[in-house]
Amino acid sequence: MSDFEKLVSEEKGGSCPRSYVLALTDTLNVISGKWKLPIVAALLRGKNRFKDLQENIDKITPRMLSKELKELEVNGILERKVYNQTPVLIEYQLTPSGKSFAAVIDAMIDWGLTHRKEVFQEN
């Protein structure tokens, strides 16, 4: 149980259903950290190989790319596919869930655009 989960589940009145807390935690696992969103974005652009991703995501080190890909795989956002050709080909592909994450990013962009408009109108 993560800290965030504990926090919200201990709210007074228990008005927040546990399933919502889990859902929110899952979403935060795709967002949190410096590199996960850029990686998901690159995968949506059809960059599927390690080298490809490394070249397309500015300044990412192989250590971080490897680490984040593993986490995204564990969380069911992508699949690592090994094609036993010579030379061996490894591809990272978004799962259906991974692809549908674009909807969350859309909501984020929409809010951000409206927010900026409101902030600049006020001043």
Place this chain on the structure above:
Amino acid sequence: MSDFEKLVSEEKGGSCPRSYVLALTDTLNVISGKWKLPIVAALLRGKNRFKDLQENIDKITPRMLSKELKELEVNGILERKVYNQTPVLIEYQLTPSGKSFAAVIDAMIDWGLTHRKEVFQEN
């Protein structure tokens, strides 16, 4: 074509909807860190005073609460209102933007719920 599709269709070094990147960054500023979402959630539940927030957000220290409230204020998510009564009353209130952030949280929960369903169907 969704906002995010436009965002990610950008090639490295090519033209890019800069406003989308800013919008996404603004949104991440409300999400990132351990305490911001719990604080926004508590404010949405009508907890407006420092003490109130501290009691309703499990294990938060006054240092973190103060720090995060300041950041959320700077980012236009909430307003700090000082009522010059005796004793002085200080209230933190979500701005219209802050309130509308609930839409992003909804999108996050929606994705998370669907994601969980898909992950458990697969296994």
Place this chain on the structure above:
DNA sequence: AGTATTACTATACTTTTGTATAGTGAAAAT
């Protein structure tokens, strides 16, 4: 035989983020 490419891993380090603990000042309550 020697170099290049792909897909990483290992180790050490720095930076950022969060925690623990104590203290402040103003006013109100006892």
Place this chain on the structure above:
DNA sequence: ATTTTCACTATACAAAAGTATAGTAATACT
């Protein structure tokens, strides 16, 4: 007069996250 409450701030520290740099193993290329 002393304690309590509110709304914080200060300092030191620990943990987490991210960076820098080098190295590995398998194969392919020349």
